[in-house]
Amino acid sequence: MRVPIHWAVLCLAVAALVLPSPAGAFPEKPITCIAPANPGGGWDLTCRSAERVLREEKLVSQPIAVENMPGGSGAVGIAHVVTKRKGDGHLFVAASPALTFTMALKRTPYGYKDITPLAAVAADFGAVVVRKDAPWKTLKELMDAVKANPTAVAFAGGSAPGGQDHVKAAKVVKAAGADPTKMKYVPYQGGGEALASLLGGHTQAFPGDISEIAGQLEGGQIRVLAVLADKRLPGTLKEIPTAKEQGFDATYVVWRGYYAAGGIPKAQADWWVATLAKMVKSPTWQKIAGDNKWFDLWMGGEDFARFLEKDLETSGVLLKELGFLK
Structure with a gap:
């Protein structure tokens, strides 16, 4: 018996609906980007920028949600990923x-080998x-105040003591020739909170990132x-002006990137x-990067993983030099 062509087409359409996805199809469900701090800081901006670009450029077929998970300068976030999301590629x-x-200070038992480094996508500056x-118009005036009375200037930071902003x-x-272990540092859950503290007059200085301010x-x-x-x-x-041109040999480059769960x-x-x-490489990302004063940087996959292991080693040395790590 000849099957009418319209019926055959309908059967094929129904079959397509119930067939499993092609082998290796990914992603298969909604994706989450975890920002391990409160809204308003650098990690939050890094997640929300990716969500916008991946969506607008149609690079991801699934919806992406941003979840803020503050605590311990990233320690809460990595603990969640390692203990509850191992093997889950959808975040x-x-x-x-x-x-x-945070790793160098042993504030988390986990390291870069417990996760999957993905890529560094931009450079920011402190x-x-x-x-x-x-009252301070120059960096020298601020440092003179710190040297005269280390507790007179409270530095707000979006990381725990010994973390990025503190460093x-x-x-x-x-x-400037002063003892960094005697400076007054007030930690907050992210750069957004630290900046709000400065603007509210609760602290006097903020060692943030250009993109945050x-x-x-x-x-x-x-x-x-x-x-x-x-x-x-x-x-x-x-x-x-740079700190260096004002007589203070201090630089700080902030790489911004992403990691996935281990396994x-x-x-x-x-x-x-x-x-x-x-x-x-997309126009949308380039526009966002320009607006946030980010600069081009790319390290992907194994290159990024090797960089992170070296970064962990050099960070430990720096923390010891500053007196934050014994």
């Missing part, structure tokens, strides 16, 4: 040197920031006393690296 986590310091109405401030204080700088709410780069940054930041299939890890590589 990625924002990372930066702050996580490296900066020393005060309120627009602060940025400590490098400048040490370069870009909006407040353009809005005239803050004064950037120094950028922690080897040379002045281009564009709208070119008028900001995920190699094919999924490769998919993530390839997808993130496409992301950073």
Whole structure:
């Protein structure tokens, strides 16, 4: 018996609906990007930027949700990933040197070998920031105040003591000839909270990142006393002096990247690296990077993993030099 063509087409359509996905199809379900801090800081921005680009550029077929998971400068986030999401390729986590310091300080039992490093996608730079109405007009004036009375200037930071923001401030204080272990540091759960503390007058300085303070700088709410780069940054930041040119040999580069859970299939890890590589080349990412004062940086897969192991080693040395690690 001849089957009418329209009926045959219908049967094929129904069959297609019930057939399993092609072998290796990924991702198969919604994705989560974990920002291991409260909204408003660098990790939050790193996650939300990826979510927007991957969605708008249609690089991912599944929806992406951003989940804030503050605590311990990344320790809570990595513990969640290692203990509850092992082998799950449907999440990625924002990372930066702050996580490296958390590992070096032994504030987490987990290391980079317990997760899957994916890629570093941008470079940011540290900066020393005060309120627009602060009495200090230069970095020297601020450091003179710190040397005269180490507790007179409270530095707000978005990481735990000994973490990334603390280290940025400590490098400048040490370069000024003062003891970084005696400076007053007030930790918050992310750069957004630390910046809010500064703007609210609860603290006097913020050793943040350029990307974290870009909006407040353009809005005239803050004064950037120094950028922690080897040379002045281009564009709208070119008028900001470096710490080095003011006589303080202190620099700090912030890599921004992502990691996935440990134990995920190699094919999924490769998919993530390839997808993130496409992301950073997209017009949408380039626009976001420009708006956030991020600079081009790419390290993917094994290159990034090797870099992280070296970064962990050098971070331990730095923490010992600053007196934060015995």
